[in-house]
Amino acid sequence: MPELPEVETIVRDLAPRLVGQALKHPKVFRPERLKGTSRQRFLRILDGNRIQALTRRAKHAVFLLESGHRLVIQPGMTGSLLVADGQAEGSRWKQVVLAVGLEDGGQLLYRDVRRLGTIRLLDQRQWNSYTERIGPEPLSEEFGPEEFARRIGSTKQPVKKALMDQKRIAGVGNIYATEALFLAGIDPSRPGNRLDRAALERLYHAVRDVLARAIAQGGTTFRDYRRGTGEPGSFQLSLLAYGRGGQPCVRCGTLLATTHSIDGRATTFCWRCQGGPAALGSPPGA
DNA sequence: ACGAGGTCCTGCGAGC
């Protein structure tokens, strides 16, 4: 599921190929995925426009166009962006949401198996208000531990839910929230405002560390995610908690547990190293 | 204002 590192990888892979190219003959196959714009307006603005830059904001891929508009693609759970040369694999065509021809003869495809992703086309003013509503980029240089503590340490929400709240911090989803909490040795169910300064500091570093390492590995591929090159990422090999329920903790050997009690999402943790979740009572056999 | 839970959506694997 594309979170910050996966979208960053896709954008880095595709930017060299796409920047500077004009767009031709856009086709929308799933118009219900277009948000805030009609299909007609979308196609009219895209056709003949040119890609000036391709960047990432939170979990969105952002195409800055020559007209000043931004094509904003949020891949959701299973969205993927790729450039196809010649014939795209035929069996996958029913999953294509958007196809845009390129000057060099290739084709930019946005595919989305579960169709939970969204596409927006925003002018400058719309973009400003859109991006203002999202929290700061956790890997930016200006983002320090004080701001992290202010945003995560001030809520009664479970710290894992706060980490995944895009209004607080951009780009962190279930995989990296789970990993960061394991790395920092923090109970995911603990309210943010019950973490002391040392814990918030550890978590700040854990979040940045896990995101940076995941980018270096091209993201995490479980099933659908592919990088812009079409290859899988490899950070799944480095995961210590996510997806490892029932397996031994790499630190202490205790079997990792999985709960769905926090925001209804799978959370894997170590009873011993993370000491929780307190709300769930005791570990089995204790 | 907050938490809980529903909704969207499809593919896959467990279980019968």
Next chain:
DNA sequence: TGCTCGCAGGACCTCG
């Protein structure tokens, strides 16, 4: 073998 069902979950929504 072939079916049903539960689950995966990001973002957004409603309800209490």
